[in-house]
Amino acid sequence: MNAHVQHDSLLPWADTAFRENPYPWYDVLRREAPVYRDPIAENTYIVSRYDDVVKFGKHPSLSMIAPSWVPKGPWSLFKDSMIVSDPPDHTAHRRRSNKWFTPKLANQWAQATAKAVNEAIDDLGPGGMIEAFRNLALIPAHHAMCAALGLPNDGYDTGSAWMHDAMTALGSAVTEEEEQRCQAAFDYLSDRVRHYLQMRRANPQPGVVSSWIEDVANGEMNEQQLFEGLLLFWATGTPNAAYLITGGLEIFARRPDVFELWKSDPGKHQAIFSEIARLHTPEISFTRFTTEELEIRGVKIPVGMMVRFMIASANRDPEVFTNPHEVDVTRSTEMNQHISFGVGAHSCPGMIISTAEANAVFNTVAQRVKRVELAGRPVYNHNDRSAAYSRLPLRLVI
Numbered sequence: 001m002n003a004h005v006q007h008d009s010l011l012p013w014a015d016t017a018f019r020e021n022p023y024p025w026y027d028v029l030r031r032e033a034p035v036y037r038d039p040i041a042e043n044t045y046i047v048s049r050y051d052d053v054v055k056f057g058k059h060p061s062l063s064m065i066a067p068s069w070v071p072k073g074p075w076s077l078f079k080d081s082m083i084v085s086d087p088p089d090h091t092a093h094r095r096r097s098n099k100w101f102t103p104k105l106a107n108q109w110a111q112a113t114a115k116a117v118n119e120a121i122d123d124l125g126p127g128g129m130i131e132a133f134r135n136l137a138l139i140p141a142h143h144a145m146c147a148a149l150g151l152p153n154d155g156y157d158t159g160s161a162w163m164h165d166a167m168t169a170l171g172s173a174v175t176e177e178e179e180q181r182c183q184a185a186f187d188y189l190s191d192r193v194r195h196y197l198q199m200r201r202a203n204p205q206p207g208v209v210s211s212w213i214e215d216v217a218n219g220e221m222n223e224q225q226l227f228e229g230l231l232l233f234w235a236t237g238t239p240n241a242a243y244l245i246t247g248g249l250e251i252f253a254r255r256p257d258v259f260e261l262w263k264s265d266p267g268k269h270q271a272i273f274s275e276i277a278r279l280h281t282p283e284i285s286f287t288r289f290t291t292e293e294l295e296i297r298g299v300k301i302p303v304g305m306m307v308r309f310m311i312a313s314a315n316r317d318p319e320v321f322t323n324p325h326e327v328d329v330t331r332s333t334e335m336n337q338h339i340s341f342g343v344g345a346h347s348c349p350g351m352i353i354s355t356a357e358a359n360a361v362f363n364t365v366a367q368r369v370k371r372v373e374l375a376g377r378p379v380y381n382h383n384d385r386s387a388a389y390s391r392l393p394l395r396l397v398i
């Protein structure tokens, strides 16, 4: 057993060492209490084994709608969108965005990602130094999303930093200070969204936003749905895509053989992408509420409880992934599927565009760069809900 594991709580959510590297704790949790009544977080059960997360994460009796004991925090500004609805209402919300993010359209939007990466490489100094999180991942990925939305693509550094604070409040054992920062984040992000809605009302452009504005005029969508839809797609998702892409670039730097394989064998791209997504799980967990008693592995979870499904733990469950902490591009991608994009009806609607963005970054770097080297320590910015980066210093050898 790992020497750093504490035993007073199996999941010390606020502990700095835990946030930096929670995997030793997950290893103990899966073995000793795969369905764990969390002593820290109110009315919460934690599910950590791969098979259970995949099976029960999509159980039809579980709901996204919070019971009355859950405090109305800053995220309660979402009242009428996919993250606070169950099927069948949920299906209508998803339909509004799905048609804009088909594989074909996603590849079209991701051309803006490739362009931004090319510009960043054109602008390299003689030493090839680059801060890869911002310049090869976050901003290029945001350009693709803005191409889809039909919005200007500037000013996202601030949005993304606030989004990190907003995600912290979806963790367990959230402090008052974290709640306040989340509120400030949504005050800012909501104001930007209202600004863009005003802009596209005055000056329509092809893309999601103008199309949704027309849907509101035709009575197919209401104002609140428009606002929340744009908040979800403009603000919330892209940092996750950027964390995943940055994770891939870090793997390319640490494992030149994997970068060489990406360059030489396009048939391996999916296997490499799967390993990147499995090991760099941007969304560590997702939650649901029980609407009836639910039994998992002999533990009876009463009605009205929160169940937190640990994606990051499931992705490294040794019952499913041999040598789970290692990059292994020979794993079968059919049998042992990572679940970084979630499971079931609420799984991520940003998966297709995130994948297209990642391919655009990796392909552009692979075409133009001989070697990717770490030029300093990566700066991670994990909390207990997001596995995040704030810096990845790289040297690109052209």
Ligand code: HEM
Residues within 6 Å of the ligand: 082, 083, 084, 094, 145, 232, 233, 236, 237, 238, 240, 241, 242, 244, 277, 281, 282, 283, 286, 287, 311, 340, 341, 342, 343, 345, 346, 347, 348, 349, 350, 351, 353, 354
């Ligand atoms: C452009 C980027 C992205 C956008 C716009 C986006 C947006 C969203 C939205 C709106 C949902 C809620 C879906 C629903 O309730 O029906 C969601 C769910 C989710 N997303 Fe993404 N996302 C993006 C990227 C990512 C990435 C890169 C990951 C991880 C690799 C990720 C992981 C997830 C997970 C795990 C869920 C499920 C949460 C749950 O079931 O409660 N997302 N995403």
